[in-house]
Amino acid sequence: MYNPTLIHHGAVDGVTGSCHQYFLDDQHSLLIDCGLFQGIEQGRGKAGADSAQIDFPLDGIRALLLTHVHIDHAGRIPYLIAAGFKGPIYCSKASALLLPLVLEDALKMGITRDEKLINGFIQAISRQLRPCDYNSWYEVEGGPQATQIRFQNAGHILGSAYIEIRHQTPSTHPDQQQGWYKAVFSGDLGARDTPLLPDPTPLEDADLLVLESTYGDRNHQDRKQxxxxxxxxxxxxxxxxxxxxxxxxxxxxxxxxxxxxxxxxxxxxxxxxxxxxxxxxxxxxxxxxxxxxxxxxxxxxxxxxxxxxxxxxxxxxxxxxxxxxxxxxxxxxxxxxxxxxxxxxxxxxxxxxxxxxxxxxxxxxxxxxxxxxxxxxxxxxxxxxxxxxxxxxxxxxxxxxxxxxxxxxxxxxxxxxLSGYSAHADQQDLMRFVSQMHKAPAQIRLVHGDTAAKLELKRKLEAKGHSVVIG
Ligand SMILES: [Zn+2]
Structure with missing residues (x-):
């Protein structure tokens, strides 16, 4: 069974700084989200106190895929660009409209108040943006492998998406048949009945599901009341x-x-x-x-x-x-x-x-x-x-x-x-997201949660027969 390499540059021991590098082969990869660390997690990463700096090489990263525009998922994009990333940035159409507002704010807070600099930067980023419709497959530009992505409504904030990645597996031996592999990154999943937003679109299938677990050990109470x-x-x-x-x-x-x-x-x-x-x-x-x-x-x-x-x-x-x-x-x-x-x-x-x-x-x-x-x-x-x-x-x-x-x-x-207003799926929502899939995923990797939440969700999923890895 093919087992892709995945490096988490954030949101693995905690819930902020989401940034995952998904390898399509030894040399080529996709980046999913590029967020800022917050709170106690600020000192994380090799860069230590200056945790916003990009502390990993950018060689071979074909594209950035953005699940949604919250700062802990998108806030490091200016640093990514400053580090030399010139690839396309794929996101939903609503996210593409919201992202410039978020980045303008992030730049003003952390980097510069110079309007001219900010405008120039936002324009440059806009040229890298590739707005995508929900529920449509898009071919990722560049790179040797055929790679397609699809954004599906995650019901977390406007424009939020979970991202499906479908690509040809690398052949390790010249005679070996290449197959297709599908990885899904949940991003932040919304709770059911979130005011104003539709519920998350059910996921059909995945070989690998990288799942958030913020509320993996809790259920929101009294959502109705x-x-x-x-x-x-x-x-x-x-x-x-x-x-x-x-x-x-x-x-x-x-x-x-x-x-x-x-x-x-x-x-x-x-x-x-x-x-x-x-x-x-x-x-x-x-x-x-x-x-x-x-x-x-x-x-x-x-x-x-x-x-x-x-x-x-x-x-x-x-x-x-x-x-x-x-x-x-x-x-x-x-x-x-x-x-x-x-x-x-x-x-x-x-x-x-x-x-x-x-x-x-x-x-x-x-x-x-x-x-x-x-x-x-x-x-x-x-x-x-x-x-x-x-x-x-x-x-x-x-x-x-x-x-x-x-x-x-x-x-x-x-x-x-006040509970019941969480923008995140609770344990029941997360379990349902997995159970309603047509075919169980070969592997579930839990990210974006504190240790207790991940352990409890792992236990629950394993009890249903799933293969679960933390981080
Ligand atoms: Zn979020």
Whole structure:
């Protein structure tokens, strides 16, 4: 049995820095994703502290295949280009529209604020982009072996895909027959019933399945009641006014949240949260230029929305653009809003990035809001080890302090975590993704998960008779 070589340059012992090199033969390979390390995983890789640097040779890499545009899957692309990668970058059509926004943001954060440089860079990358339709096979340019790829909807964020790679196996002996081999990289798989997005497309078959395992040891609870719980949490939080801060990824989570909030406000039309405040008077603030730009592109790409979202549009509703929604773009406005909210206690819901509080505008809100019991911090997403988000959840249990930018802040605000809103498939979803295949894969390799999650998912899959390898 043919056994292809696979090198993981990230997201093998943890969940960030996704980058896998898949060898088609001894010399030729494909790169799947090129993401940044985050949190405790930042010091990983041979490059040590400067883990963004590309620390592997680029010879023979025919193409980069991108599953989706989250920074932990796409954030190292500028470094890849800087290291000399000139090959094509294949991704879904929606990802091709979203990627320049992500990279512009990443460049501004980490490399340069020079607009001219950034524009030149984005244009250069655009020439390397090869946007692909879902569910269509494409021939990978260059290289000696016939190699085809297909993007399938992964239901994780707009444009997200799992990628099927079909190629001729190298013949090790002149007489040996060449055969076809199919490897599939799951990227990040979405959970069922994600707001706004269709469920992942079922995978038919694969010889090798490289599967994410973020929630390999857990199931999301109460997915059906999650909107109700969101509403309850918000009503309780707002009962003494103050600010509800929701740290969220600009890409995907922010739009899902807006979609849910619009639905709550629509249902609760005319009803009061408490005396003196109705749902319709409540300010919903998205404080992130990137999130605002993304929301715009999400609105343009309605063809990728799920059935329910499109029906709402038809009935005249605007799930991502409603009346009380305020977007903060400039840094000056951002500072004013932070001060205003901290000073007045005016009730508001603020959505700001980053989702794990590792940087971005959410940090300024935390500094200003953590000290008052009137405010709430509501986490809806995964908090990677070593991030301030994870620390805050921990401190919330013990009561305590949080270090931000070297300074200590007392935590008096209530810190809550809402489950059921994960953008990742849970254990049941992952098991179903495998079980619904027409033919079991010869091998499953688990990546993108903490050790406990991988071990538990491995045990579950093996109990169903699958051959499973970790990493
Ligand atoms: Zn992702």
């Amino acid at each position: 999650r909107q109700q719980r969101l509403q309850q949490v918000l009503e309780k939080a707002l009962s003494d006014n103050g600010t509800v801060l929701i740290p969220a990824f600009s890409i995907g989570r922010t739009q899902e949240l807006l979609y849910e909030l619009e639905d709550i406000i629509h249902r609760m039309k005319g009803q009061a949260i408490h005396q003196g405040l109705t749902w319709q008077q409540l300010d919903i603030i998205v404080d992130s230029p990137l999130a605002a730009n993304f929301t715009q592109v999400y609105q343009q790409l309605k063809q990728f929305w799920d059935e329910e979202a499109r029906q709402k549009l038809q009935s005249g509703r605007h799930p991502l653009q409603f009346e009380q929604l305020l977007t903060v773009k400039s840094h000056d406005d951002h500072q004013k809003v932070v001060q205003h909210l901290a000073g007045t206690g005016r009730p508001a819901i603020v959505i700001a990035a980053s989702g794990m509080c590792a940087g971005g505008r959410v940090v300024n809100y935390l500094k200003a809001l953590l000290g008052s019991a009137r405010n709430q911090i509501v986490f809806i997403g995964y908090q990677a080890r070593g991030t301030p988000g994870a620390a805050l959840l921990q401190h919330a249990k013990n009561g305590g302090e949080l270090k931000l930018d070297g300074e200590t802040y007392p935590v008096r605000a209530e810190v809550l975590q």
